[in-house]
Amino acid sequence: MANETQIIANAAAIQQILDQAKSIPQLPALSGLLSLTDKIAFYIESSGVTVYATLQDLLASVNGGFIFIDGFAVVAEGKTTLIAWEVGDRFSGWIGDRYVVGKIISLPVVLPADIDDDTKVKLAIDGTIF
Secondary structure (H helix, E strand, O other): OHHHHHHHHHHHHHHHHHHHOOOHHHOOOOOOOOOOOOEEEEEEOOOOEEEEEEHHHHHHHOHHHEEEEOOEEEEOOOOOOOOOOOOOOEEEEEEOOEEEEEEEOOOOOOOOOOOOOOOOEEEEEEEEOO
16 A cells, blocks of 8 residues: 555656656747856767766867857867957967967957957967968
8 A cells, every 4th residue: 555655656746747848949048148167968869868068068079179259269168258258268360361379368358459469469370471
């Protein structure tokens, strides 16, 4: 009798979970920005396993670990936001025929306008092709 009661309680709990479950289209839409440490679930079809990765892990596995801000490739590792420059950001890119590689050392910074302002940007490579 005690086992039967427990089975009924377990079945009711399982049914409640199923009733509250939602499919992906039923989930609310994203509002606001994601953090690089936010976790995202992925279903690996080949193994049937669901895993999670942080947004930073995901970015590191695509595009060689780079994101793009204002047309420049920016190293994603260590960033706390995906859409804005931060002190310490390492970047590379082309400005016309000029190729630059550098690091942001102070804010606010607007690239490419501030590329030659050595109080905001330190360039490791500054080359022009002819």
